[in-house]
Amino acid sequence: MNKPVFGLLLGAVLGALDGLTAWFTPEVRPQIIGIVIGSTFKGVIAGVCIGWFAKKVKSLPLGILFGLAVGMFLAYLIAAMPQPSGKHYYFEIMLPGSLVGAIVGYATQKHSQVMPSG
Amino acid sequence: MLSDRVLDRLRGVIDAPDLEGTRYELIEEVGRGGMGVVYIAHDMVLGRRVALKILNSTAEACTLASLEHPGIVPVHDAGSLPDGRRYYAMKLVQGTRLDNYRAARPSAADRLRTFLRICEPVAFAHSRGVIHRDLKPENVMIGEFGEVLVLDWGAAGRMDAVETVAGTAGYMAPEQLAGITDARTDVYSLGKLLEYLSVPTDAKPVRAIAAKASSTGAALRYASVLELSEDLASFLDGRSVSAYRESLVERASRWLSGNKTLAVLILTYVLIRAAIFFFVRH
Numbered sequence: 001m002n003k004p005v006f007g008l009l010l011g012a013v014l015g016a017l018d019g020l021t022a023w024f025t026p027e028v029r030p031q032i033i034g035i036v037i038g039s040t041f042k043g044v045i046a047g048v049c050i051g052w053f054a055k056k057v058k059s060l061p062l063g064i065l066f067g068l069a070v071g072m073f074l075a076y077l078i079a080a081m082p083q084p085s086g087k088h089y090y091f092e093i094m095l096p097g098s099l100v101g102a103i104v105g106y107a108t109q110k111h112s113q114v115m116p117s118g
Numbered sequence: 119m120l121s122d123r124v125l126d127r128l129r130g131v132i133d134a135p136d137l138e139g140t141r142y143e144l145i146e147e148v149g150r151g152g153m154g155v156v157y158i159a160h161d162m163v164l165g166r167r168v169a170l171k172i173l174n175s176t177a178e179a180c181t182l183a184s185l186e187h188p189g190i191v192p193v194h195d196a197g198s199l200p201d202g203r204r205y206y207a208m209k210l211v212q213g214t215r216l217d218n219y220r221a222a223r224p225s226a227a228d229r230l231r232t233f234l235r236i237c238e239p240v241a242f243a244h245s246r247g248v249i250h251r252d253l254k255p256e257n258v259m260i261g262e263f264g265e266v267l268v269l270d271w272g273a274a275g276r277m278d279a280v281e282t283v284a285g286t287a288g289y290m291a292p293e294q295l296a297g298i299t300d301a302r303t304d305v306y307s308l309g310k311l312l313e314y315l316s317v318p319t320d321a322k323p324v325r326a327i328a329a330k331a332s333s334t335g336a337a338l339r340y341a342s343v344l345e346l347s348e349d350l351a352s353f354l355d356g357r358s359v360s361a362y363r364e365s366l367v368e369r370a371s372r373w374l375s376g377n378k379t380l381a382v383l384i385l386t387y388v389l390i391r392a393a394i395f396f397f398v399r400h
Binding site for chain 1: 379380383384386387390391394395398
């Protein structure tokens, strides 16, 4: 499996799991389906970008850093969208989102891409 | 009355081979075993020092010459002495014997990597149908460039042949006493060598690998040197080994030690999530 596809799949799974943690916050629980879908979509985009970066740059620290930055940026875009209550959850969304990006960055760098022969 | 030292010296002079008619000039004796005597000699044609082994047949030289491998000392030349005895010249290996290497207390990873490199020429010899039959610390040399060489193939025999009893007590597989040898005979000796290289503080899987390799029953050992070295390589790569069934805690600890960065990232994520949860609640 190549790195962008691996990043996409891992990003989707971790994004979905990250979205599911919203269940622990009663105020946003009614919107959990939308949150999970949004978080999964964010994970997919981040995963593809991070996987593409891992394909180009072979460096664990840079991979983690890039993942952190992409995760943080995409999480910022979501956090910047106003909630129905008018509140913004910058820390609540950006901190875990950045870390999920860093984890995908780590995994895509460690993942060994098998090149097709012939 | 002559002292033992003087007597040994005299015996050495009497036993010294007559190299008349060869290209070699004797320098000194360096080793003596059941299969022959090894001398350092000067090659007058090429102007270099070589190791010269004097023995009664050329079988050993032929076996050695058929095994071209970086971990096996290459044979340069072979011939007969005026007294009818045979000799062969080989590369003079400068370095440290395995017992002296161990005495220098190298790190566990270095010791295990060295052991893996001992396995390489032995596995190669097995692939050519040859068994060493006398693997022991004295027969392994770490060269000055870090190369690992398996020496003294004087007791070597063909695989699955019933041979004369050869080997060294302590490193010799039980079935060797009956003259029965196959690849697992050397696996036993390698297990004993791994045991020799290990220290009590070494990880349990390493000791389990040594114990499996040196099991009294040949059927309980690794079937080949390759299997043995693959199991040890798995340990060095942070993977599980076939010789040792680890507990859940040991498995988790092994995973953590091999994935520290990932563990830190996951732990940080969980802590942040927990902190957010409590922050929102209170």
